[in-house]
Amino acid sequence: MRSVDKKIELLKVIAHPVRIQILKELSKGVKCVSDFEEPTQASQPNISQHLGLLRRYGLIDYYMDGRLRCYFLVDPIVLDVLEILKKEYKGSLPAPACCPVTKKGTYPGNRRR
Amino acid sequence: MRSVDKKIELLKVIAHPVRIQILKELSKGVKCVSDFEEPTQASQPNISQHLGLLRRYGLIDYYMDGRLRCYFLVDPIVLDVLEILKKEYKGSLPAPACCPVTKKGTYPGNRRR
C-alpha cells in the first residue's frame, strides 16, 4: 500500500490553482492540452509544465491521438480531493473540553483566550 | 461560503509532513507544543513556526493553560484531508473510452501509448 508520505507529496502536487483547474476539467473527461487554456487562463508552456508534473507523479496520463495528447485521470485520490473542494463546510469543530490531558500532565490554569 | 481558492490555499498549507503530523496529533485531542516534538522529530522553534502558520490560516487555535499553549483543531476540512491519507486506494481509475470529444473535435487516430 502507498505510504502516507507519498500521499502527502501528492496532496502538495495537487494543491495548486492551475493544477486543480486542470484536474477538474479532467474529471469531466479526456482533454487535450489546448482545452485547458481557457479554463486555466494560463499559457500553453505553463500548462504543459503542470501536466508534466502531474504525470510524473502518476496522477494523470495521456495517449496520443493524431497530433493531440489526450490526457486523462489515473489516480483516484484526485476525485476525493476535488470532493473536498466542492464540499461546503459550515462552522468550526466543537471546542475542546477544558483542562485536557497532555503529556505534560493536567493543568488547572484558567482559560485566558 | 468559503471560496475554492481559499480551500486550495488551505490544502497547500496542510500538505507538509510536519504539519500533517501535528494535525494528526491534534485530531486525537488537545496538545501543547512540546507534545509534538517526539512525533514530528522537529525542533521546538520549527514546530512553533508550523503551529503559527496553521493558526494564521485558521486551521487550529489555542488557549493558554498556565504556561502551556493548548492547541486544538478548528477547521473541519482538516479531518477530511486526514481521512484521505488513511484511505487505501487500490488500482487506477477506469481507462477512458477511446476517441473522446475535446474542444478540438473528435480524432480517429490510433492509440500510440
Added chain:
DNA sequence: ATAATATATACAAGTATTATAATATGTTAA
C-alpha cells in the same frame, strides 16, 4: 528576585516553486 520552563520571534541561508520567454520536436496538411 531569580531560575527554570514553555514557547515565540527574528533573521539568514539554502532550496524549491512558479511563470515567462525562447526555442525545439513531432505531426498533419497543402
Added chain:
DNA sequence: TTAACATATTATAATACTTGTATATATTAT
C-alpha cells in the same frame, strides 16, 4: 517538402518556502 499546428523543453529570473541558530518573552517555582 514546406507550412501550420500542437505540444514540450530549456533556461532564467522572481518569489516563496523551509529550516537552523540565536534570542526574546511570559509564566511558574524557589
